[in-house]
Amino acid sequence: MARRRLLGDAFWAGVFALPTEELEVVRHCTLTPDDLALVAAKRSPHGRLAYALLLLTLRHPGRALEAAEVPPALMTAYVARQVDADPTALEVHRLRPQSRREYLAELMRQGGFRSFGRTEARAIVAWLTAIAGSRRTPAELATTLIEELRRRRILLPTPGVLEGLIHEARARAERVAHRALTDGLDVARLAELDGLIAAAPGGSPSRLAWLRGASVSPAAANLHGLVERLRAVRALGIERSREAAVPPIAFDALAGEGLRMTAQHLRDLAQPRRGATLAAAVLRLEAELTDAALLMFDKLMGTLSRRAEQGATEGAAGALRDAQAHLRLLARAGRAVIAAREGGTDAADAVEQAVGWAPFLRAVAEAEDLARPEAIDMRAELVGRWPTMRRFAPALLETFDFEGATGTAGLRKALAVLREMDAAGRRTLPDDAPTGFIRRAWRPFVIGGAGKPDRRAWEVCVLSELRDRLRAGDVWVRGSRRYRNFEDLLLPRPTFAALRAEGPLAVGVAEDIEAHLASRQEALEAAMAEVAALAGAGRLPDATLDEDGLHITPIRAEAPPEVKRFAADAYALLPRIRITDLLLEVDGWTGLSECFTHARSGRPAPDRAALLTAVLADGINLGLTRMAESCRGPALRQLAWTHDWHVREECYAAALARLIEAHRALPLAAAWGDGTTSSSDGQFFRAGGRGEAVGDVNARHGNEPGVAFYTHVSDQFGPFHTKVIAATASEAPHVLDGLLRNGTGLRFAEHYTDTGGATDQVFGLFALLGIRFAPRLRDLKDRRLYTFRNRRPDLTLRNAPLMMPCRMSACGGGGVGDGGGGGRDRS
Structure with missing residues (x-):
């Protein structure tokens, strides 16, 4: 039975081809002194040339030069110069077949070459x-x-x-x-795995389809559905340690097959492939269900927090409206007391005559109620939503074991107490319930007048703190990929020690911390002195720094109106073309369709038209069904199969990298930049249809749910990396992803973001990588900049800030502080 072809003729032709480019010829056809000594033993010039060419061809590409094969002219001329022969000698004096065989036998014997057997x-x-x-x-x-x-x-x-x-x-x-x-799975365990794909009676979906069909829309009932599926997966007893028994790429491939194939196709697989595929799918499902449940808990708590904040705001506004009458009464009473004090009369009588004593007492009581912090604080509103949390919190705590850093010991102990209370059905807190984890802002709501915590407020505080610690990475769950221990993502200590022993680390700072800090302080002080001198002379570009603070000239549009007219005229010259034709043409130039390989075999898609149609359906957000209805090409089944097996995130990344490399090779791209600088920013897209259920609501973009696309663009206007993030997520943690994981050959020296992409940690990481970070910051005058505690006192301008952010990023040593600290230095 003939095997399926893996690679095309063009690939193999390139493997067996002799070098034709100058750099390749120099690399593969340069003879060593030992080679020249062997070649010199041949008496005739054409013999020396033929002998040398045979030797070099055995080395690269690794085959024998055919009898009638003519090497490229550039290769022949380069070798001929080395052996002192005329490049045309082979044309005049053909090598006899017997001499060729003798030469090859001698070269293989002396060079250690072997035939394939x-x-x-x-x-x-x-x-x-x-x-x-x-x-x-x-x-x-x-x-x-x-x-x-x-x-x-x-x-x-x-x-x-x-x-x-x-x-x-x-x-x-x-x-x-x-x-x-x-290995080690008994017959009963394998039978349980096969039960996942067994045909259900009445045409119902298989158990594997049920496990894969969990809803991720944030709701208490859906969280229970995720927990139920997770328990069913754990009941199968497939140890997580089995994932480490195979390489990650092989495991991902098997897990992807198990989660992508239908139950019918999985039943057709033979053992042990069927068992391995199902085991990998179960392990991947456990991780995905764990992440989905924890993320849903995060979103549910976030939704309750937003509603509590809105309720507190509305309640405060309503209470203020209701209290206006009491405030007017208190104001009259206050004026009466002031007048009585100045006239030397009795204050109580003055209040009685002005407003009446009973109304005055009622107004004071109302004012006291409004003055309580919990009356207008969102935490009080959140405590009022305790019954809603009880709908999902017990199932969450029963399902997951939370681990964490040392500083979270009190919180983890509280979680254990809460889990035990739920299991036993107790309604009162034990006397030794932990309270050390409660933050100062929460204490007025949790700790009562007798010094004992309120059950409801304590539980809400525990869950709120759990959400915050999960997001911060201080608490993690084993088996999760999203909420795992940060230490698992770092190099093991023995590996790091081995890297240091091999030589200098590939970082952009000195490994000696004292030397690094000394150099940064010297550079910082030099920059501060320069800024102070320029500020004193009033020569800071586009800025004024004096006793009144920092004033920056707003950035104006640099493009004159003529440029807009020229751009419109240039676009008018472009031909109108169908997007499908354009996609086919670009694919012909770049071969981007070759990047969409089959998830199992690794081969390109057999039907290029179907592949590009599926890609286009993703690109214009039309969907496969509507795309199949609107085009006369592939049917829906063909599009769905192609999309399931050939369209993946890593395929898009590889295709984008190929497009960027082709774009960089165009001479016109150099007119925009040299490809060493880049910028990144997020863009919000509203979600519709099923996406509304999983989209996040961001107050900046209104109350409609959606997601954010965080995109990196080079100075040649090539969008070399795009990542989908939650609309509520901070952009800063994703800034480095595009620079380090873009798959292109771009190497950047400088990167720009807006305020959302700038944090102190990003400044520090950029310095370690040796990349200049130059964010454009909002409200710069309200920020404090880091300095060294022992800075020179002669570099101050009274209480004004001393350094521009571009100078700071040029030094590569610091970040921007988000307020606080008053006039003190912060290190």
């Missing part, structure tokens, strides 16, 4: 099997295989044989992964 095939397949476990794409495996054959000086066999080696290595790697995931 069964022994070499067994050895190379065993070696490639380990590689195939962590590298999935055929192109990667082929490139690795060819390099290894060249390194071992084994002549390359035909493309069909090479593809057969890749097929065999991949099959073996899959069998190894299957055994690793199913």
Whole structure:
């Protein structure tokens, strides 16, 4: 049975081709002194040239030069100069077949070259099997295989044989992964896994479909549904340690297949592949359900907090309206008391005559009620929503074990107490209920007059603090990918120690902290002195710094009106073209469709038109159903299959990287910039249809739910990275993602953001990476800048700030403080 082709003829032609570019010729065709000594043993010039060409061809591309094959002219001329021969010698004096065979035998004997045979095939397949476990794409495996054959000086066999080696290595790697995931699973456990895909009576969906179909819309009932599914997954007893038994890429591939394939297709798989695929899918489902449940808890608490804040605001405004009459009465009573004091009469009589004593007492009582902090604080409103929290909190606490840093010990103890109370059905708090975790702002609402905590307020405070600590990363859950221990994302200490032992770390700062701080202080003081001198002379560009503070000239539009007219004329010259034709044309230039490989085999999509149609449906947010109805091309089933198996986030990232690289190669791109600077910003998109259920409400964008797209753009106007984030999320943690994980060859020296992308941590990380961070900050005059505590006293301008943010980022040493601290230095 013929195997399916993995790679096209163009790829293999490039593998076996002789070098034609000058750099390639120099790299692969330069003879060493030992080579020249061997070549010099041949007496005739054409013999020396033929001998040298045969030697170099054995090394690269790793095959024998054919008898009638003519090497590229550039290669022949370069080699001829080295062996003192005429490049046309081969044309005049053809090498006899016998001499060619003798030369090849001699070169293979002296150079250690071997022909490819069964022994070499067994050895190379065993070696490639380990590689195939962590590298999935055929192109990667082929490139690795060819390099290894060249390194071992084994002549390359035909493309069909090479593809057969890749097929065999991949099959073996899959069998190894299957055994690793199913090793130790008894027959009963495998039967439980098969029960996930068993046909349900009455045409109902399989249990696996039920597990995959959980709603992620924030609601108490949906959280219970996630918890129920998570318990069902855990009941299967597949240990999480099995995931570490196979390479991450292999596990992701198996888990992706299990979650993407239908139950019918999974039933058609043979063991142990079926068991391994289901085990990987179950482990991935456990992590995804864990993340979904914790994220839903976060959103539910956020929704309750927003409603409590709105209720507190509305309640305060209503109470103020209701209290106006009492305030007027108190004002009259106060005037009467003042007049009595000045006239020397009795104040009580004055109040009685002015407003009446009983109304005065009622007004004082009303004022006292309004003066209580809990009367207008959102925490009091949040405590009032305790019954809503009770609908989902017990299930959450019963399902998850929360771990955390040392500083969260009190909170974790409170969670354990609350879990025990829910299990026992107790309504009163124990006398030793922990209260050390309660923040100062919460204490008036939680701790009563007798010094004992109120049950409802205490529980609401526990849940609110849990949400905050989960978001901060101080509390985590094992098995979660989103809420896991931050230490798990760092290099292990032994690995870091080994890296340091190998040489300097790849960071943009000195490893000696004292030397680094000394250099930063020197640079900072020099910048402060320069700014102080310019400010004293009134020569700061676009800014004034004096005793009254910092005043910055607003940025004006630099483009004159003529530029807008020119842009409109330029766009008018562009031809009107169908977007489908444009997509096909760009694909013809760049081959971006090759990046959308099959999730299992790694091969490109067989139907390019169907693939690009599915991509277009994503791009214009039309959906596969409406796209199939509006075009005369592929049917819905074909589009759905192509989208399920060929369209993934990593495929989009690879295709975008290919587009950016093609854009960079255009001469016109250099007119905009050299590709060393970039900027990033978020854009809010409202969600519709099913997306409304999972979108976040951001007060900045109104009350309609949606998500934010955080996009990085180079100075050549290429959007090289885009990431979907929650509308309520801070942009700052995502700034570095686009610079470090874009898949392109771009290397940036400077990056710009707005205020939302700037935090002290981002400043510090950019300094470590050696990239200049230059954010555009809002309300700069209200900010305090970091300085060293022992700064020189002669660099001050009374109480005014001393340094512009661009100077600070040029030093690479500090960040912008968000207020606080008064006039004190902060280090």
